[in-house]
Structures are given as structure tokens and as C-alpha cells.
Amino acid sequence: MELTKVVPWGRSFEEYQGMFGLSEGDLSKRILGCGDGPASFNVEATDRGCQVTSCDPVYQFQADEIRHRIDDVYPEIMAKMHQGADNFIWESLSSVEQLGEVRMKAMSRFLSDFDAGCRQGRYVSASLPSLPFPDSEFDLALCSHYLFLYSDHVDGAAHLESMRELCRVASEVRVFPVVSLDGNISKHLDQVMTALSANGIDVSLQPVSYRFQKGATEMLVAKSV
Numbered sequence: 001m002e003l004t005k006v007v008p009w010g011r012s013f014e015e016y017q018g019m020f021g022l023s024e025g026d027l028s029k030r031i032l033g034c035g036d037g038p039a040s041f042n043v044e045a046t047d048r049g050c051q052v053t054s055c056d057p058v059y060q061f062q063a064d065e066i067r068h069r070i071d072d073v074y075p076e077i078m079a080k081m082h083q084g085a086d087n088f089i090w091e092s093l094s095s096v097e098q099l100g101e102v103r104m105k106a107m108s109r110f111l112s113d114f115d116a117g118c119r120q121g122r123y124v125s126a127s128l129p130s131l132p133f134p135d136s137e138f139d140l141a142l143c144s145h146y147l148f149l150y151s152d153h154v155d156g157a158a159h160l161e162s163m164r165e166l167c168r169v170a171s172e173v174r175v176f177p178v179v180s181l182d183g184n185i186s187k188h189l190d191q192v193m194t195a196l197s198a199n200g201i202d203v204s205l206q207p208v209s210y211r212f213q214k215g216a217t218e219m220l221v222a223k224s225v
Helices: 013-020 041-047 063-083 096-119 156-169 189-198
Strands: 030-034 051-055 138-144 170-176 201-207 218-224
Touching: 013 041, 013 138, 013 170, 030 041, 041 051, 041 096, 063 096, 138 156, 156 170, 156 189, 156 218, 189 201, 189 218
Parallel strands: 030 051, 030 138, 138 170
Antiparallel strands: 170 218, 201 218
């Protein structure tokens, strides 16, 4: 991975709760956040006494390197958000400016925790479709804004391989969103759900309360029977 190709954009604990319908019971489980990037979910959950491990290839870099990359791309991301503002629902977040504030707060919280979290093994440099964890290491795996969203960049075979890997390391997997960047249901979703079901995995689409990208109202849930 080249850091110059990374576009860091971190979400908060509150957003994770909404995206994945996380209950108090869920938060008592062993959780893997896959592709968390500079999200503050890990540090905020850890502060609440939760057991969370995050993995992302960006964790191979130092905190200062990630911080510089965030600062470099932030104006570009904000400009693109202004251009594509009609693709989003401005309710919980009232404006692009407020979105930027929320994201920067989350990423700053992550950066302040990153070195300690690495020492404690809470941040692991890894990426789908091959994770360095034993079978059934986690009760719940969460994957946000990677699978299905980037359906034009990641092919169907890689989606299926990644989902099978997540199901290997966790007894339950939740993925949000299931729409691609254009707001339409991912072209890979049916194929992945059918294949996982054939492998004996219970798959379903479940509504979530989180509303931001238009069309993104459901998560994929996969449970090993």
C-alpha cells in the first residue's frame, strides 16, 4: 500500500452504533472492526470497556504519517462532498461543514490513541481477503464502507472471498452499506448472499437507523449456523 493513494475518512462510535444496529449486548462481545481506518470506534468503545480489535492496511504507517495524509486530502474530500451533496441526507448532519467537523474529531481521537492501541494489539495492519486471526476469534465482525460500496473497484470473487474470510474469524458479520457509490444495490450482493447461504451461513438484510448516503438503509448480516 502507498499512503499517497489512501483517502482517510474516520467515523465515530455513534455512527457505528447506527450503521450496525449495535445493542448493549453486541458491545459486550469480542468485536473486530475490519477496514476501520482512522475511525474513533475502537478508542471510544475501549473507553466504554468493550473488547475491540481494528484491522486496516493503513495501520502499517506511523501516526504522524497518517496525520499528514489526513491534512493533505481533507480539502479535496470536502470539495467532493460539496459537489456531491445531493447524494446525501442532511438530517443528523446538517451541512458539509458539520460533517467535516465530525470526521476530523473522530480522526483526531483515533490519532491520539493509535500508538497506545498498537502496543495493546488493538490496531492490526491487515486487509481482506486474508486476515491474521484464528478461526472464530471474534463474536462479531463489522465492515463499513468497503465491501459492496466499491463494487466497481472490487470484483465479485473478491467480495465472496472477503465475506468467507470474515465468517471464518467471526460467528456473525455485519456489512454496511450494501449499495455502491451510485446509491444502487451492489451488483455483487445477490451472488454473495446465494453463495454464503449454500455454504450453510444464514444471511439476511436488516434495516438500520443510520441515514446519510441516499439508498443506504440496510446492512448485510451473515451468521455461521
